Amino acid sequence: MTEAEAVKAMLSRGARPIEPFPGTQPPWKCLCLTCGEVSAPRYNDVVNKGTGVCSKTCRSLKIAAKLIRDGAPAAAVMLSWGWEPLEDYPGAGKPWPARCVHCGVIKPKKLSHVQKGRGGCTNCAGRDVTNETARKLMIEADLVPLVDYPGSLRPWLCRCMCCNRVGTPTYAKVRVRGHQCRSCRSEKIADALRLDDEEALSSMLEKGLEPLVSYPGSTxxxxxxxxxxxxxLLDPGPTLHNIRGIQGGCPTCAERGINPARPGYLYLVVHNGHRALKWGIANIEQRITQHISQDWELVSRWNFDRTGDAWAFERQIKAWIRSQGISRALTADQMRYGGHTETAFLADIDLDLVQKYIESLTGRRPEPPPMP
Known part of the structure; x- marks a missing residue:
């Protein structure tokens, strides 16, 4: 076969070749004389098998033409699934505004999805959650949201109406289990673990602690x-609830850790060498000293009567920063005293913006810097 014969065959079928004839099997770039787009059909497929010369707009139009159906049968299918169409049938594969005949919600539904059994109403199923409906459920569970609804599985900063403490439950857990508050839960656990005087004294002595006053009556x-x-001398001393766990007894002899029931603080520090920002919580001054020894500089600090409240705000800050696609700046090897998961590059986020966000969450300004 000559190239002239191949070109003539393609022209008769609506395509003009724009490159030399490569043979009957390889793709051959041609200009579609109908839609004007370039595609690469094979000569053998077009001439011997009868396929189309255009794989772009013309092919899409042919497929859509085969899927076109009358509006009346399409509307009947929608109604059979509980959807009342609000407009004329737009065509196959296109969203079709319709109203649920049960709850009245309006949603764009595709006829193909409905026909495949995916025509259920998510609002009737209780899966549509707005900020208003989510806040209503949380308030009914004695939790007052302090920020907008973040999503069903994300931590949601709330204040407990029972104990007035701040926490970060998730909407999904509250919806299934009801009231979710770490402080209230701790009190319930403490009530369940309450001991008599003899059992309490025995527990303290097992940890190497000698009580100097009578058992206060609560763990x-x-x-x-x-x-x-x-x-x-431990005054105030540990609680029975703490010493019976992994925390141990004497803080001088045991490893130090954060006690959520004691006063603490939330802080921001920056490292000019790494160009990084770090946020964190602590209830010992040594934590800031550790950072300063590694060339970090204290920027802001917010004091709290309970470190547990500071922890709740810290968790919300982390969720807010990570939701913007900002990842951690440093690795564990770069931070001798830990805390690399609460870092971000200063190039990715504005320091003043973070401070203003914390002020809006806590409702207070940071503590004034210490006098030199």
Missing amino acids: DLPWKTRCMNCET
């Missing part, structure tokens, strides 16, 4: 004690 109340190992 969640501080108990004045003396360490039998280092003679340190």
